[in-house]
Amino acid sequence: MNGHFSAVGDQPANGSYEHGCQVIDEEKEFNPNLNDYLQTTRVAEAGFNYHLISVFGSQSTGKSTLLNHLFGTTFSVMSETERRQTTKGIWLSKNKRETSSGTKMADNILVMDVEGTDGRERGEDQDFERKSALFALATSEVLLINIWEHQVGLYQGANMGLLKTVFEVNMQLFLKDKNSTPRSLLFFVIRDHLGVTPLSALQNTLIQDLTKIWSSISKPQGLEQSRIEDYFDFGFAALPHKILQGEKFESEVANLGARFSTGHRNGAELEGGILLPEYHRRIPADGLSVYAEGIWDQIVNNKDLDLPTQQELLAQFRCDEISREVLLAFDTVLIPLEEKQAEASKLGKPIVLPDLGAAASEAREKCFKAFEVQASRYHKGVYSRKKQELESKIDGRLKTLYLGQIAAAHKAGVAAFSEAVSNKVKAGQKAGGGYEFAEIVSNEKKKTTEIFKTEVDSLTIEGVEWTNFVSQSQLFEAELDEVSGKLRKDEIRRLATRVERWVKSRLGDAVGLEFNKLGSGRGGSGAPEEGQKPATEKDLWDRIWNVFTEVVREAEGRFADRAKSFDASDAEVEVGLWRLRRKSWTALREKIEEEVMEGNILLKLRENFEDKFRYDEAGVPRIWRPTDDIEGIYTKARESTLTLIPLLSKFKLLSSQKAPELVEFIGAQPSGVEAGDEEDLTPIGGVDEEEGKSLEEEMTMLSENKRQDLVVRFKKTADGVYVEAKRSAIGGMTQ
Ligand code: GDP
Numbered sequence: 001m002n003g004h005f006s007a008v009g010d011q012p013a014n015g016s017y018e019h020g021c022q023v024i025d026e027e028k029e030f031n032p033n034l035n036d037y038l039q040t041t042r043v044a045e046a047g048f049n050y051h052l053i054s055v056f057g058s059q060s061t062g063k064s065t066l067l068n069h070l071f072g073t074t075f076s077v078m079s080e081t082e083r084r085q086t087t088k089g090i091w092l093s094k095n096k097r098e099t100s101s102g103t104k105m106a107d108n109i110l111v112m113d114v115e116g117t118d119g120r121e122r123g124e125d126q127d128f129e130r131k132s133a134l135f136a137l138a139t140s141e142v143l144l145i146n147i148w149e150h151q152v153g154l155y156q157g158a159n160m161g162l163l164k165t166v167f168e169v170n171m172q173l174f175l176k177d178k179n180s181t182p183r184s185l186l187f188f189v190i191r192d193h194l195g196v197t198p199l200s201a202l203q204n205t206l207i208q209d210l211t212k213i214w215s216s217i218s219k220p221q222g223l224e225q226s227r228i229e230d231y232f233d234f235g236f237a238a239l240p241h242k243i244l245q246g247e248k249f250e251s252e253v254a255n256l257g258a259r260f261s262t263g264h265r266n267g268a269e270l271e272g273g274i275l276l277p278e279y280h281r282r283i284p285a286d287g288l289s290v291y292a293e294g295i296w297d298q299i300v301n302n303k304d305l306d307l308p309t310q311q312e313l314l315a316q317f318r319c320d321e322i323s324r325e326v327l328l329a330f331d332t333v334l335i336p337l338e339e340k341q342a343e344a345s346k347l348g349k350p351i352v353l354p355d356l357g358a359a360a361s362e363a364r365e366k367c368f369k370a371f372e373v374q375a376s377r378y379h380k381g382v383y384s385r386k387k388q389e390l391e392s393k394i395d396g397r398l399k400t401l402y403l404g405q406i407a408a409a410h411k412a413g414v415a416a417f418s419e420a421v422s423n424k425v426k427a428g429q430k431a432g433g434g435y436e437f438a439e440i441v442s443n444e445k446k447k448t449t450e451i452f453k454t455e456v457d458s459l460t461i462e463g464v465e466w467t468n469f470v471s472q473s474q475l476f477e478a479e480l481d482e483v484s485g486k487l488r489k490d491e492i493r494r495l496a497t498r499v500e501r502w503v504k505s506r507l508g509d510a511v512g513l514e515f516n517k518l519g520s521g522r523g524g525s526g527a528p529e530e531g532q533k534p535a536t537e538k539d540l541w542d543r544i545w546n547v548f549t550e551v552v553r554e555a556e557g558r559f560a561d562r563a564k565s566f567d568a569s570d571a572e573v574e575v576g577l578w579r580l581r582r583k584s585w586t587a588l589r590e591k592i593e594e595e596v597m598e599g600n601i602l603l604k605l606r607e608n609f610e611d612k613f614r615y616d617e618a619g620v621p622r623i624w625r626p627t628d629d630i631e632g633i634y635t636k637a638r639e640s641t642l643t644l645i646p647l648l649s650k651f652k653l654l655s656s657q658k659a660p661e662l663v664e665f666i667g668a669q670p671s672g673v674e675a676g677d678e679e680d681l682t683p684i685g686g687v688d689e690e691e692g693k694s695l696e697e698e699m700t701m702l703s704e705n706k707r708q709d710l711v712v713r714f715k716k717t718a719d720g721v722y723v724e725a726k727r728s729a730i731g732g733m734t735q
């Protein structure tokens, strides 16, 4: 035997419980193995479906023997030869019989064999008797009182002392709170019944004695008139001498055993066995050992035993324990999910856990259910408080998990939406631009919103307020709209780029054409078409401005139509058009600059001059003769061409003799212009006043220097042509 366990007698720590379980040892220590015993015998899982019975009586009156016969237990009994006290402290054992005399016994009957008391003069014994009676009454439904037949009527006997103790203790325990007073059954087993005096007579004698005892005990104020029947029911049985009438003893014990089945009251009648529901102390079996230990602790330390407080303490302890147990099962489901989510978010790549809602809400539901089943048997107030604690613990964790999930779904959804729209647009562009941006956006938005909604719905638990993720859903939609806005902006930019390219190409052709006309000295090659005013060099800018405004108006129409088709706002369209006009002007200016570039313009001037010099009024090439006024024609043609240089240097309309109304054409900057909208725009003189460049400068196509330079170079070229003509005239003559 391990010394450590000597305090609990010969009780094994995790043993076979051969003789049951010693609840209280001879040192008055409570045995912590009681719960293990209840688990082992599977009583612990029975809820309220168990019964606790204690036996009281003097030493060596055959109590243990009786229990062993009734319930198939193996409590130690005094050997016939040694005759010394065997039962020490309080032992507990589960009924090992299922039926008795053909009747089904109640489930899970637990019997407590209490050490008997004899030498009532010994103060110590009295003390233990009182303590064990308190303990038994606080826990047991039935108190078996074991007495010899010949003790009946001996009012002064040891048993009467015991009963007095029981009544007093009962007062102490239950009478304070009259409403919840549980009844107890005092069941007298009269041993060595000779049969001479019938049981009914013995019964009457006992009841008389009990009433006498009851009247002798001092009662608390207000309860002086209370009767014994208010608190106790009585039961009686008589057994013959075990050794002298062995067989009859056995059969009577079996009959007695049959009475240990559940019963109920039907009016004044009793039906079934002696175990009535009202005797039950309502301590759930899985809390019995903790409760018993608490009770015993109070008793041993002579504290006032307050059962409601004990029940509350028990409820707190057990509810906490049950809470921990059910959380373990919850953890096995939740911790892997929590870890996965934490890991992913640590890496900055939040993930949407598959089937999270189903798994987590199932774990939650199971957890609550398991808690409810076990814990609801305990003190209602404590239970509902602990239930709330558990719920807030669980829901706190779920909330974190769910919000993480929604955040991940949000992020994934926005990314998927943006990517899908971009891809569809790209594919559409590849396929020749035949796509509807607004349609793509609304389709993708619908798809993405549905996926998000499915996720949110899977997390929503009916009737649970915090799982109503309305604001998160709104936030998601708002962000999709924001992203749509950005994508639309990109789309507007792409559209703008396409339209600008178109403008550039159109302007390139048209302006190039106008400049090419300069090459012909008569303002155009060949005769003007029927009905048209002959083009002159002087209205070059009018023609360019006209073609420019036409091209831009057309481009504006294209841009606006298309932009509106994908739900661009009026402000966005307005900004786009404003940008388009500016960019078009810049493109025009660049094209003109290209045309007036030194090499290009010099060539044109030379052609213009040659045309005037080499052809006569009718467009017929001149054959120079020495008599011709070559110098006169030369001077006239040269001066005529030279007038082009100042004309070309300034964009000035012939009609108004002024620069075109560029400021009006471009218009004021619209209020919808946002940061970044202007970044890629070239400043325009006169339009962007703060740029320090005037409209005058904007309209200057050739600087003064370049002009001078061009004049000099053109003259040299013209001179060359003149010399050549002169030579050919002389040569023609000599030929
Ligand atoms: P306990 O101390 O009350 O538990 O008594 P035990 O069960 O240990 O029995 C004490 C002695 O009484 C033993 O020697 C038994 O054989 C004897 N005994 C048991 N049952 C009876 C009975 O019905 N009548 C008599 N006279 N003796 C019995």
Ligand code: MG
Binding pocket: 060, 063, 064, 065, 076, 077, 078, 086, 087, 113
């Ligand atoms: Mg005994």
